[in-house]
Amino acid sequence: MPDFIQPVLLCGGAGTRLWPASRGLRAKQFLPLTGTQSLFAQTVSRVVGAGYAEPLIICGPGHVDIAREQAGDRTLRLLVEPEPRNTAAAVALAVATCAPEQLLLVMPSDHIIADIAAFHDAIEQGSRLARDAWLVTFGVTPDRPDTGFGYIASGVALGDAGYAVARFVEKPPLAEAEAMLAAGGFNWNAGIFLFRADAMRAAMARHCPAILAAAERGVANATTDGDAQFVHAPSFKTAPSLSIDCAVMEKHDRVAVVPVSIGWSDLGTWHAVHAASNRDDAGNSASGSSFLHDSRGCLVRADDRRVSLIGMQDVAVIVDGDDILVMPLAHARIAAQAHE
Amino acid sequence: MPDFIQPVLLCGGAGTRLWPASRGLRAKQFLPLTGTQSLFAQTVSRVVGAGYAEPLIICGPGHVDIAREQAGDRTLRLLVEPEPRNTAAAVALAVATCAPEQLLLVMPSDHIIADIAAFHDAIEQGSRLARDAWLVTFGVTPDRPDTGFGYIASGVALGDAGYAVARFVEKPPLAEAEAMLAAGGFNWNAGIFLFRADAMRAAMARHCPAILAAAERGVANATTDGDAQFVHAPSFKTAPSLSIDCAVMEKHDRVAVVPVSIGWSDLGTWHAVHAASNRDDAGNSASGSSFLHDSRGCLVRADDRRVSLIGMQDVAVIVDGDDILVMPLAHARIAAQAHE
Numbered sequence: 001m002p003d004f005i006q007p008v009l010l011c012g013g014a015g016t017r018l019w020p021a022s023r024g025l026r027a028k029q030f031l032p033l034t035g036t037q038s039l040f041a042q043t044v045s046r047v048v049g050a051g052y053a054e055p056l057i058i059c060g061p062g063h064v065d066i067a068r069e070q071a072g073d074r075t076l077r078l079l080v081e082p083e084p085r086n087t088a089a090a091v092a093l094a095v096a097t098c099a100p101e102q103l104l105l106v107m108p109s110d111h112i113i114a115d116i117a118a119f120h121d122a123i124e125q126g127s128r129l130a131r132d133a134w135l136v137t138f139g140v141t142p143d144r145p146d147t148g149f150g151y152i153a154s155g156v157a158l159g160d161a162g163y164a165v166a167r168f169v170e171k172p173p174l175a176e177a178e179a180m181l182a183a184g185g186f187n188w189n190a191g192i193f194l195f196r197a198d199a200m201r202a203a204m205a206r207h208c209p210a211i212l213a214a215a216e217r218g219v220a221n222a223t224t225d226g227d228a229q230f231v232h233a234p235s236f237k238t239a240p241s242l243s244i245d246c247a248v249m250e251k252h253d254r255v256a257v258v259p260v261s262i263g264w265s266d267l268g269t270w271h272a273v274h275a276a277s278n279r280d281d282a283g284n285s286a287s288g289s290s291f292l293h294d295s296r297g298c299l300v301r302a303d304d305r306r307v308s309l310i311g312m313q314d315v316a317v318i319v320d321g322d323d324i325l326v327m328p329l330a331h332a333r334i335a336a337q338a339h340e
Numbered sequence: 341m342p343d344f345i346q347p348v349l350l351c352g353g354a355g356t357r358l359w360p361a362s363r364g365l366r367a368k369q370f371l372p373l374t375g376t377q378s379l380f381a382q383t384v385s386r387v388v389g390a391g392y393a394e395p396l397i398i399c400g401p402g403h404v405d406i407a408r409e410q411a412g413d414r415t416l417r418l419l420v421e422p423e424p425r426n427t428a429a430a431v432a433l434a435v436a437t438c439a440p441e442q443l444l445l446v447m448p449s450d451h452i453i454a455d456i457a458a459f460h461d462a463i464e465q466g467s468r469l470a471r472d473a474w475l476v477t478f479g480v481t482p483d484r485p486d487t488g489f490g491y492i493a494s495g496v497a498l499g500d501a502g503y504a505v506a507r508f509v510e511k512p513p514l515a516e517a518e519a520m521l522a523a524g525g526f527n528w529n530a531g532i533f534l535f536r537a538d539a540m541r542a543a544m545a546r547h548c549p550a551i552l553a554a555a556e557r558g559v560a561n562a563t564t565d566g567d568a569q570f571v572h573a574p575s576f577k578t579a580p581s582l583s584i585d586c587a588v589m590e591k592h593d594r595v596a597v598v599p600v601s602i603g604w605s606d607l608g609t610w611h612a613v614h615a616a617s618n619r620d621d622a623g624n625s626a627s628g629s630s631f632l633h634d635s636r637g638c639l640v641r642a643d644d645r646r647v648s649l650i651g652m653q654d655v656a657v658i659v660d661g662d663d664i665l666v667m668p669l670a671h672a673r674i675a676a677q678a679h680e
Contacts, residue, residue, distance in 0.1 A: 302664070310667035315652075317666055324642070326657055326666055327650035331634075 007047035011059035029110035082233035088247035092215030100198035114263025139187025145177035162258040214239035347387035351399035369450035422573035428587035432555030440538035454603025479527025485517035554579035
């Protein structure tokens with residue numbers, strides 16, 4: 001059995017929630033939203049060292065070059081989807097390229113994790129369950145009744161490594177989120193998974209066989225170009241589009257959760273980006289050649305444009321090419337939803 | 341004596357108060373700030389008809405082409421200053437090109453006047469005084485204690501045509517502005533003047549002979565290119581830089597004021613531009629392909645960029661090339677001063 005972990009980075013999302021700065025080729029994961037390094041580059045650098053194989057990147061054809069470029073000296077394996085078919089199909093592709101006993105760590109590539117040591121401790125903890133054929137999720141301990149995330153309810157304890165999952169809760173209304181926060185035992189579903197390839201394969205064969213079959217045919221007929229495998233389009237396109245949560249995790253009977261406190265954010269809103277960014281004494285985080293006067297708590301992301309903010313408070317000004325978005329940071333989630 | 345009026349449009353100002361949308365070649369007067377027509381084109385179209393000669397434009401070398409272009413079918417006379425030397429020198433240039441008994445109507449080219457009929461009535465009224473060798477100013481009846489304008493105090497009545505000017509008041513502190521508004525008999529100095537060329541020439545010969553001499557030498561040695569006269573630079577550059585108010589009006593003993601209510605604004609702030617612009621039911625005035633959602637009382641000037649405002653109130657978003665300015669409209673005058 002390999003004693004290292006195969007990181008799998010999901011890059012296939014369109015990333016439109018942070019519109020306008022995350023569209024098409026400039027998908028969110030490839031933008032330096034919180035500092036100088038892109039979220040993708042941060043994610044790659046999070047799974048480096050003796051315990052990790054070279055990362056497997058599941059991405060679209062338009063992102064091959066930027067992924068290679070942003071990985072720097074790091075060697076990648078690229079698995080190129082002809083079109084996005086949601087996370088269950090992406091996970092099935094990864095499973096189809098790995099040895100049965102391989103441990104796979106599946107992660108979004110557009111999140112941040114501030115406490116890397118705690119993250120690695122959690123992976124070590126989860127590995128014990130994953131080796132025992134549990135499909136492991138990492139549940140982020142909530143610090144607020146956020147209605148933007150799904151929740152995971154913990155069931156019986158599995159030794160000191162985690163809990164069996166009692167149930168998954170869809171993005172809740174505020175009252176339910178508040179009740180879960182007060183009750184405890186509920187964690188945010190961060191979309192990070194750890195499992196043995198054969199355990200996931202068996203679960204998929206049972207719960208979503210069409211997705212598994214499409215992915216396996218797509219890999220079997222893939223064309224290889226250097227470090228990249230291009231999945232066979234006619235095969236893969238038959239895969240039903242389902243999230244890994246819906247297709248497998250919510251249905252399977254051997255799913256575990258490891259609660260974590262790792263400084264996680266999905267940066268799903270400009271408010272979250274502001275919170276995760278370095279800020280000056282006035283609470284401003286401004287990129288590029290911005291000029292801020294008498295302004296507090298603002299976020300400016302403006303590539304090479306000169307943004308001048310005068311007398312503004314708690315607003316986001318996002319410039320991307322010919323698009324300029326101005327809104328209160330508190331408005332960010334509503335705006336994100338309006339443009340999805 | 342000619343019975344028509346020679347309009348003189350002053351275009352030499354740098355117009356930096358509305359930064360960033362008014363700099364260099366894109367001076368404020370050539371921008372369509374309040375609608376589809378530029379302020380310059382609006383000013384030209386305000387002095388059309390049997391009573392008016394073709395307008396004399398005093399401008400810089402960089403504005404010759406845009407002035408011709410924006411004048412459309414209207415024939416212009418262009419008097420090109422090698423460099424801006426303030427309004428006294430510009431008026432002296434105009435005087436130097438006109439017959440002694442000609443009536444000159446001097447106007448900034450970056451203001452708006454909503455009530456053209458009232459404006460023409462006021463000119464008719466002022467003509468009677470101007471023909472009698474008064475230097476006539478038009479004083480805008482104030483509707484608020486604005487501290488951004490100079491004020492003109494009316495003295496003795498000159499029949500029913502206007503008043504002798506008692507004194508000019510510099511931009512006042514708020515308390516003084518409130519006192520003048522309450523007292524009555526004070527009007528804003530709008531920078532619009534009407535006079536006989538020989539009356540102004542005599543006043544300048546007495547109060548600012550160096551300016552007059554420099555302008556007259558500059559015109560005498562000018563080079564002509566079609567409709568444009570290029571003022572002789574070595575001559576003109578010796579002119580002291582003074583406003584016509586300081587150099588002549590405040591010193592002369594035969595200065596009159598005609599109080600007017602003509603829907604005037606100098607558009608000196610984005611707040612004033614917003615107030616003078618067409619607005620939708622939510623109080624927004626947005627140019628270009630803007631998208632406003634849940635926003636009220638906002639001003640967007642963005643040429644060909646796509647500005648999206650979400651949940652914003654009473655802010656200005658001004659885009660000019662690579663510059664983007666975001667500020668509350670109420671902050672506009674402060675911001676203007678900060679950048680002057």
